[in-house]
Amino acid sequence: MPARPYIEYRDVHVVYSNGVKGLDGVSLQIQRGEFVFFVGETGAGKSTLLKLLSREEHHCEGEVRLDGQELSDFSEYNLHRLRRQMGVAPQDYDLLPNKTVWENVAYALRAVGRSRREVFDRVPKILLQVNVAHRADAFPSQLSGGEKQRVVIGRALINEPPLLLADEPTGNLDAAQSEEIMRLLADLNARGTTVLVASHDLPTMEKFSKRIVCLERGKIKEDLGG
Amino acid sequence: MVDRIAFIFVEALQAMRRNVTMSIAAISTCGLALFLLGGISLVYVALDSWGQSLSGKFEMRAYLKDGVKPPEISKVAGEIRSMPGVKAVFWIPRDKAWEREKVKYPKEVSQGLENPLPDAFKIVLSDLNQADAVEQSVQRLPQMDPQNPIQYLKAEQELVEQSRSFLRWLAGSLGALLLLTAGVLIYNAIRMTVFSRRKEARIMRLVGASLFTVRVPYMIEGTLHGLAGGALACFLLWACQLSLQNRLEAFTALGQLPPFPAGAAFLVLGGIGALYGFLASWIALWVPMRS
Numbered sequence: 001m002p003a004r005p006y007i008e009y010r011d012v013h014v015v016y017s018n019g020v021k022g023l024d025g026v027s028l029q030i031q032r033g034e035f036v037f038f039v040g041e042t043g044a045g046k047s048t049l050l051k052l053l054s055r056e057e058h059h060c061e062g063e064v065r066l067d068g069q070e071l072s073d074f075s076e077y078n079l080h081r082l083r084r085q086m087g088v089a090p091q092d093y094d095l096l097p098n099k100t101v102w103e104n105v106a107y108a109l110r111a112v113g114r115s116r117r118e119v120f121d122r123v124p125k126i127l128l129q130v131n132v133a134h135r136a137d138a139f140p141s142q143l144s145g146g147e148k149q150r151v152v153i154g155r156a157l158i159n160e161p162p163l164l165l166a167d168e169p170t171g172n173l174d175a176a177q178s179e180e181i182m183r184l185l186a187d188l189n190a191r192g193t194t195v196l197v198a199s200h201d202l203p204t205m206e207k208f209s210k211r212i213v214c215l216e217r218g219k220i221k222e223d224l225g226g
Numbered sequence: 227m228v229d230r231i232a233f234i235f236v237e238a239l240q241a242m243r244r245n246v247t248m249s250i251a252a253i254s255t256c257g258l259a260l261f262l263l264g265g266i267s268l269v270y271v272a273l274d275s276w277g278q279s280l281s282g283k284f285e286m287r288a289y290l291k292d293g294v295k296p297p298e299i300s301k302v303a304g305e306i307r308s309m310p311g312v313k314a315v316f317w318i319p320r321d322k323a324w325e326r327e328k329v330k331y332p333k334e335v336s337q338g339l340e341n342p343l344p345d346a347f348k349i350v351l352s353d354l355n356q357a358d359a360v361e362q363s364v365q366r367l368p369q370m371d372p373q374n375p376i377q378y379l380k381a382e383q384e385l386v387e388q389s390r391s392f393l394r395w396l397a398g399s400l401g402a403l404l405l406l407t408a409g410v411l412i413y414n415a416i417r418m419t420v421f422s423r424r425k426e427a428r429i430m431r432l433v434g435a436s437l438f439t440v441r442v443p444y445m446i447e448g449t450l451h452g453l454a455g456g457a458l459a460c461f462l463l464w465a466c467q468l469s470l471q472n473r474l475e476a477f478t479a480l481g482q483l484p485p486f487p488a489g490a491a492f493l494v495l496g497g498i499g500a501l502y503g504f505l506a507s508w509i510a511l512w513v514p515m516r517s
């Protein structure tokens with residue numbers, strides 16, 4: 001008998017309030033430690049697929065399970081328990097513009113209840129891990145796209161999550177910066193983190209031979225193993 | 227733990243700094259509402275004690291029929307003294323009263339006139355509310371002169387009663403209206419904060435902060451608005467009392483105002499304000515935001 005999948009989508013449908021179908025019957029299994037690209041044109045449903053896992057969106061039909069937990073069982077009141085099991089790097093960078101890089105990461109740590117001492121201990125390590133330690137005192141507006149993305153990934157790592165969701169992490173980056181970001185994600189994956197990346201950056205993806213799930217209009221068109 | 231509380235408080239204070247104008251509007255309206263309510267209650271209490279002291283000084287004058295003899299007069303005095311609400315009864319003999327009149331108006335009155343005054347009782351009341359009953363019972367006594375009705379300060383008593391019900395009405399309607407306005411303003415201030423901090427809130431939630439951590443700063447903000455309003459009301463009341471006291475010092479007869487109960491006023495007004503702000507912000511968070 002195969003092991004229970006870490007992530008499982010079973011015949012998932014998402015319909016947005018305006019009647020648009022975000023996902024139209026998606027079934028998919030992902031094992032612990034995998035690195036998966038979700039690819040497809042804009043509007044194919046890549047972000048929706050990730051947002052279901054972080055419960056930023058709801059599915060109206062089917063099942064979505066993470067580590068055996070049905071995600072619709074989480075309510076507003078215990079959602080933070082789910083969110084602490086993953087790191088989310090959203091599509092819009094969503095850094096606080098009036099805080100420095102250091103403060104942005106520290107703020108997230110404080111928000112999840114870490115003490116000031118832990119913050120002083122952990123922030124430098126996280127910044128080093130995503131290679132922006134030298135930009136600790138810069139404000140987001142002073143950063144390059146690649147640096148911003150690193151900070152966002154760093155912020156997603158504060159709970160040392162076993163799962164990382166990155167939505168278009170190379171969206172606005174040139175080829176060199178894109179490759180660096182992907183290498184960072186691949187490194188995290190190599191150390192055991194399951195990584196799901198939504199992207200339409202095929203050239204960069206092709207350099208990393210990973211599993212690629214192709215989406216088209218809310219359906220899975222192809223699922224190519226790495 | 228201390229660290230967590232510190233974080234939440236810093237968040238609340240930063241939220242308040244963000245929309246200062248709205249905070250000031252909410253705090254001052256809340257302060258004004260509580261000032262009015264507090265001020266009216268203080269005046270109410272003062273009026274009440276004035277009414278009480280009035281009834282202590284308060285006297286009736288009752289007139290006896292002609293020719294009632296002194297032993298019977300003291301018997302009647304004893305009867306009146308035993309009535310509820312009566313503090314003391316003094317007999318004012320007609321001769322003594324006449325002497326006094328003569329001293330007051332030497333020319334007009336004393337010119338060969340015979341004493342026209344009846345014997346009278348001065349009745350001092352202990353309870354203003356019993357005045358009517360005492361009047362009726364005394365008037366019914368056979369020794370009293372039905373032609374010469376009892377005199378007392380009915381008008382003053384009614385004035386006190388009317389002022390009190392007017393104040394009750396004023397406090398009720400105006401205070402409630404202002405308090406409602408204050409509530410709406412606090413609600414609005416919190417809504418604005420929630421809106422202006424939606425990015426922070428989104429990040430906090432995304433990285434796994436509990437709803438409690440995200441929301442409590444707003445509740446603190448609302449509660450602080452109410453508390454500051456209470457403090458403002460306290461200060462205004464104190465200032466009013468002070469200026470009133472200065473003005474009243476000219477009239478020694480009115481005596482001193484009672485000292486301002488600063489501690490109690492702050493506890494009560496601050497408490498009400500804080501509770502009110504807490505409720506307003508709770509509702510503000512509970513009503514969903516349209517995005």
Ligand SMILES: Nc1ncnc2c1ncn2[C@@H]1O[C@H](COP(=O)(O)OP(=O)(O)O)[C@@H](O)[C@H]1O
Nearest residue numbers: 016018020021022041042043044045046047048
């Ligand atoms: N909040 C939303 N309200 C309405 N429609 C939405 C919303 N989010 C996404 N959609 C629609 O759902 C479809 C899938 O969107 P999305 O998952 O964001 O695609 P992708 O990330 O692949 O570009 C698109 O047609 C998009 O317009």
Ligand SMILES: [Mg+2]
Nearest residue numbers: 046047091167
């Ligand atoms: Mg997208």
